[in-house]
Amino acid sequence: MRGRPFVQLVVVGLFALLLALTGCAPEKPAEVKKKESTHAPDIFQAKMATSKGDILLEIHRDWAPRGVDHFYELIEQKYYDKVKFHRVIRGFVAQFGVHRDPKMQALWRQLRINDDPVLEKNMRGTITFAALGPASRTTQLFINLKDNRQLDKDGLAPIGKVLEGMEVADQLSFLYGELLPKGNGPEPNRLELETNAYMDRVFPRLDYIQTITIVK
Secondary structure, three states, rough: OOOOOOOOOOOOOOOHHHHHHOOOOOOOOOOHHHOOOOOOEEEEEEEEEEOOEEEEEEOOOOHHHHHHHHHHHHHOOOOOOOOOOOOEEEOOOEEOOOOOOOOHHHHHHHOOOOOOOOOOOOOOOOEEOOOOOOEEOOOEEEEEEEEEHHHHHHHOOEEEEEEEHHHHHHOOOOOOOOOOOOOOOOOHHHHHHHHHHHHHOOOOOOOOOEEEEEOO
């Protein structure tokens, strides 16, 4: 859809994808230690150390409890270490969330969460899960680089905001812009299936997250 953050759905099933990647029967998905229930603190801060500098996030559970609990668990699992900002559109959004390992990406793509009502607005500096439709949120989020109130009606519920380091977000590489075919960024299918190996080779100037850690 025009003007809204894009998450490409993986077309092949998880079982078939793992067979294609490993060439044999898939191993037990022990790498994903998904808890039955994760309850994030009501408010917490997370430091996003990036290749351009640090961004301090303040996350509010009352804004979007399902999204916040999921984000908190992803941070605990160190999911975002070495993850690229694969879609940065100047004056719009900086999007991230494709895991560096294709196997892990495929596994986490299955763990979709239900929607939260939109209680806060997509204003500059807010951070929001990307989605392609109802109940499609998984791992990708974006930082709003400007007021994007048009995203509110699409059901995209912010989970928090940038507390410090918005100037860092503004400096993230926007060289490639929108994903193919609308822009010069990564091709969505290859982005999902090849992840960092593809981006390192074809889009070497993308910025990335070193770590995200809970600090308060």
